[in-house]
Amino acid sequence: MxxxxxxxxxxxxxxxxxxxxxxxxxxxxxxxxxxxxxxxxxxxxxxxxxxxxxxxxxxxxxxxxxxxxxxxxxxxxxxxxxxxxxxxxxxEAGRNAVFMFLFPGSHPNRSRLLVKLVSMAISTNNSPVLMATAILMQQLSCTSKFSLQLANGLVNDYFVLVPKSVDRLKELSKIAPLFTANFLTAVTEMYGCCYIDKNEGLEWKGPPVSLLEVITEWVSEQPNLCITALLVDLQPALPSGGIPMPAVTPYAGLFKWTVLSALYETDEKVCRLYEQLHLALLESLIDCIPSVSKRPEHIISAQHLAAIVPSILDTNYLKSDEQFHNAIDRLGQAVQLSLHTKSVYGNKQELLKQLEMLPINRLMNMVLNAHREAI
Structure with missing residues (x-):
C-alpha cells in the first residue's frame, strides 16, 4: 500500500x-x-x-x-x-522499534506523555511497557537529558506530588528489574552536590527520604539489581541492525550519595538510611561477582569514582574532622572492595592519583598502599 x-x-x-x-x-x-x-x-x-x-x-x-x-x-x-x-x-523487536520512533527524546510534549505512560505501567504492573522504556533509556544513555527528564517526572509523580503511592514501587525491582536498574542510574545524576553559587561552593541536594528508603530496600533485597543492565542481552529485542549501547551501573552514583551524605546530613533517620545503603552496596558488590565472572571489571567506572574526590575537597573547609574522615572512610571502602573484586574499569592510575589528593586518612592510605603497585 x-x-x-x-x-x-x-x-x-x-x-x-x-x-x-x-x-x-x-x-x-x-x-x-x-x-x-x-x-x-x-x-x-x-x-x-x-x-x-x-x-x-x-x-x-x-x-x-x-x-x-x-x-x-x-x-x-x-x-x-x-x-x-x-x-x-x-x-518484540518490531514493537521496540516503534517505541523508539514514538519517543525519540526530541519532543517535550511526548516526553511528558511518556512519564504518564510509565506511571500507568507501574500502577498496573505492565512489565512489557517498562521493558520497552528500559531499552530506550539504555540506547539513549541512562544519563542523557531524555532519561533524566523521565526519571525526574517519575520522582515527582511518586515521591513528591503523591508520596502515599510509594508503596507501589517496592515491588518494581522484581516486576521490571532492567527498568529499575536504569532508573537508578538516571536518578543518581539528579542528586548530590551541585554549585548553586560560585562564590559559596557546593550545596548538598539529597533525594527525597521516601526515594532513599525505596532504593535502600531495592538494593538490600536484590543484590544483583545494580548489575541487571550487564546481564540482559538486548540484541534480540532490538530492530535488525541495532547495536546495544554499553550499560552503565548505578554503583558510582549511589556511592557518591553515601560518601557525600556523611558531610552534610544531620538527621539521624536519614543518616541511618545512607549507612544501610552503603552497606547494601558493598554487600552487593561481593554477591554479584559470580553473576558477571567473565567480565567483572566492567561494573564501575574509575572515572566516575574519581569524580567524587573534588566534591569532598571543595567542602573540606566547611566540615568537621569527623564528618570529613567519615566521608573518606566510605570512599575508601568503596574503592577497596571495587578494586579487590576487579569491578573497576577505565584509568585506575588516574583514580589513585585523585585519591592521593585527599588529606591523610588511615583507611585510604591502606587502600592506596595495597593497590598502588598492583595496578
Whole structure:
C-alpha cells in the first residue's frame, strides 16, 4: 500500500482506533527491510508521518498544527499504547522499534506523555511497557537529558506530588528489574552536590527520604539489581541492525550519595538510611561477582569514582574532622572492595592519583598502599 493510500485509510477511522491501527502499520514499516538505504529512509519517514498525524495527532492532513489532545484523549492514547506493547505474542523487536520512533527524546510534549505512560505501567504492573522504556533509556544513555527528564517526572509523580503511592514501587525491582536498574542510574545524576553559587561552593541536594528508603530496600533485597543492565542481552529485542549501547551501573552514583551524605546530613533517620545503603552496596558488590565472572571489571567506572574526590575537597573547609574522615572512610571502602573484586574499569592510575589528593586518612592510605603497585 502506498503512503497516500495508508493515510487515506487511517483518516476514515475515529480516534483512538486509528492510533491503534497506525501502530500496526508502523510496526510493519519497521520490520520490513529491503537492504536499500533510500527505501528504508522512506519507510522511516512514512513511519514518522503516521506517528505525528495519527498517533499523537500533532498535525492535521494538511500538515498544520492541531490542538493538544484533551485529557480524555490522552488517557485513551495511553491505554492504546499499553495494550499494543503488552499484547501477547508478536514481534518484540518490531514493537521496540516503534517505541523508539514514538519517543525519540526530541519532543517535550511526548516526553511528558511518556512519564504518564510509565506511571500507568507501574500502577498496573505492565512489565512489557517498562521493558520497552528500559531499552530506550539504555540506547539513549541512562544519563542523557531524555532519561533524566523521565526519571525526574517519575520522582515527582511518586515521591513528591503523591508520596502515599510509594508503596507501589517496592515491588518494581522484581516486576521490571532492567527498568529499575536504569532508573537508578538516571536518578543518581539528579542528586548530590551541585554549585548553586560560585562564590559559596557546593550545596548538598539529597533525594527525597521516601526515594532513599525505596532504593535502600531495592538494593538490600536484590543484590544483583545494580548489575541487571550487564546481564540482559538486548540484541534480540532490538530492530535488525541495532547495536546495544554499553550499560552503565548505578554503583558510582549511589556511592557518591553515601560518601557525600556523611558531610552534610544531620538527621539521624536519614543518616541511618545512607549507612544501610552503603552497606547494601558493598554487600552487593561481593554477591554479584559470580553473576558477571567473565567480565567483572566492567561494573564501575574509575572515572566516575574519581569524580567524587573534588566534591569532598571543595567542602573540606566547611566540615568537621569527623564528618570529613567519615566521608573518606566510605570512599575508601568503596574503592577497596571495587578494586579487590576487579569491578573497576577505565584509568585506575588516574583514580589513585585523585585519591592521593585527599588529606591523610588511615583507611585510604591502606587502600592506596595495597593497590598502588598492583595496578
Amino acid at each position: 502506498s503512503s497516500s493510500d495508508a493515510k487515506h485509510a487511517l483518516r476514515k477511522l475515529e480516534f483512538p482506533f486509528r492510533a491503534r491501527e497506525a501502530l500496526s502499520r508502523i510496526e510493519q514499516l519497521c520490520t520490513v527491510h529491503t537492504g536499500s538505504h533510500s527505501h528504508n529512509s522512506r519507510q522511516a519517514e512514512l513511519a514518522n508521518d503516521l506517528i505525528t498525524e495519527f498517533v499523537f495527532c500533532e498535525i492535521d492532513r494538511r500538515g498544520s498544527k492541531r490542538r493538544k489532545l484533551t485529557c480524555i484523549q490522552e488517557l485513551q492514547l495511553l491505554e492504546v499504547l499499553c495494550d499494543y506493547l503488552s499484547y501477547p505474542g508478536g514481534n
